[in-house]
Amino acid sequence: MNHMPNNIPHIPSILVSCLLGFLLFGYILAVLITNKRNKKWPRYRLLCWVIGIFLVLFSFVGPLAERAHQSFTYHMLAHLFLGMLAPLLWVLAAPVTLLLKTIKVSTARRIMKIFQSKLARLITHPMYATIINIGGLWLLYTTSLYHYIHESMMLYHLIHTHTFLVGYLFTSSLLYIEPIYHRVSFKTRAIFLILAIAGHGILSKYLYAHSLKGISVIDSEKGSMLMYYGGDTIDMFIIIIFCYQWYKAVRPRHPLHKSNQNIFM
Numbered sequence: 001m002n003h004m005p006n007n008i009p010h011i012p013s014i015l016v017s018c019l020l021g022f023l024l025f026g027y028i029l030a031v032l033i034t035n036k037r038n039k040k041w042p043r044y045r046l047l048c049w050v051i052g053i054f055l056v057l058f059s060f061v062g063p064l065a066e067r068a069h070q071s072f073t074y075h076m077l078a079h080l081f082l083g084m085l086a087p088l089l090w091v092l093a094a095p096v097t098l099l100l101k102t103i104k105v106s107t108a109r110r111i112m113k114i115f116q117s118k119l120a121r122l123i124t125h126p127m128y129a130t131i132i133n134i135g136g137l138w139l140l141y142t143t144s145l146y147h148y149i150h151e152s153m154m155l156y157h158l159i160h161t162h163t164f165l166v167g168y169l170f171t172s173s174l175l176y177i178e179p180i181y182h183r184v185s186f187k188t189r190a191i192f193l194i195l196a197i198a199g200h201g202i203l204s205k206y207l208y209a210h211s212l213k214g215i216s217v218i219d220s221e222k223g224s225m226l227m228y229y230g231g232d233t234i235d236m237f238i239i240i241i242f243c244y245q246w247y248k249a250v251r252p253r254h255p256l257h258k259s260n261q262n263i264f265m
Contacts, residue, residue, distance in 0.1 A: 012157045016060045024053045027095060030102040038101055045093045052089030055081040056164060060157070069150055072215045072223035079227070082160060083133075084234040087167035092241075096178045112179065121182035126192035129173040133166045134199035141207055147214065170196065175241055186246045193242065197235050204228035 027049050031041045058064045059082040067074040100108045114120060122128055140146055140159065149156045172178055174189050208224035211217050 012153060013061045013065075016157070017057065020053050020057050024050065027093070027098065030098050034098060034101045041098065045098075048089040049093035049095065052086045052093060055086040055089070059086070059164075060160060072212065072219045073226060076223040076226045076230075078160075079163065080230045080234065083137075083163040083167040084231060086164060087171045088234060088238060090168055091171045091175055091177055094177050100179070115179055116181045123169060124173050124180055124182060126170075126173040126184060126189050129166070129170040130192045130196045130199075133170040134196050134203075136162065136166055137200065137203055141203065141212065146212060171238065174238065175245065186242075186249065189242070190246075193238070197232075200231050200235075201228060204231065 028046070031046055034041050059068075059078040064074060064078055064081075068078045069075075100111065103111075140149075145159070149159045172180075173184075174193055176183060204224050204227040207227065208221055211220035215223075
């Protein structure tokens with residue numbers, strides 16, 4: 001397998017670092033502004049944002065990113081960070097909600113019109129998000145695209161950016177934390193969540209049985225196992241949050257009469 005040379009340009013990495021630094025600073029500034037105007041912004045959301053920022057950063061820049069060019073196992077670790085864990089943390093951080101609380105009401109209304117558009121309805125539907133997320137992974141690992149991204153720095157960063165964006169889109173299409181006007185039922189979202197988990201798991205088993213060209217069998221097996229078990233672990237947290245939201249949506253809004261509280265005791 002051909003890898004990018006060690007003297008690859010650092011401009012994309014610098015741009016990614018600057019962008020992530022700006023997003024981190026902007027989020028913290030928005031939290032400070034919101035805390036003065038409204039209720040205290042939850043600290044756990046800030047923590048999720050900070051950790052998510054660094055997970056994205058480590059996937060693009062640093063030792064993990066460098067080893068990902070040489071090892072399929074490290075590549076898969078970066079994939080889990082960039083495509084699953086970081087998007088989940090960013091969704092939990094609710095950056096859009098924070099932005100709407102910070103900016104002017106007139107500007108917020110214009111932004112909300114975007115979420116009400118037909119395009120927003122399409123891209124936030126779990127069917128669309130599942131297709132481009134899982135379908136993109138199958139395209140990456142069952143074609144020559146995986147080898148090409150290690151020969152072109154531009155393609156490498158484009159694919160990584162796509163991985164994160166579709167991961168964020170997929171997670172946000174399942175967990176309604178941000179404002180979404182075109183909502184889909186819990187049953188429909190559950191179906192596509194199950195399909196996505198199955199598609200991810202089947203792909204990891206396929207990669208375990210069919211090593212990618214230029215990758216050793218041991219490295220391929222380790223990376224595939226990491227993809228399978230690591231993906232299931234992150235999916236478990238998504239399922240827990242999803243089921244909790246479902247429970248909150250359908251639970252009785254009024255306490256049961258005292259005479260009925262001891263029925264199952």
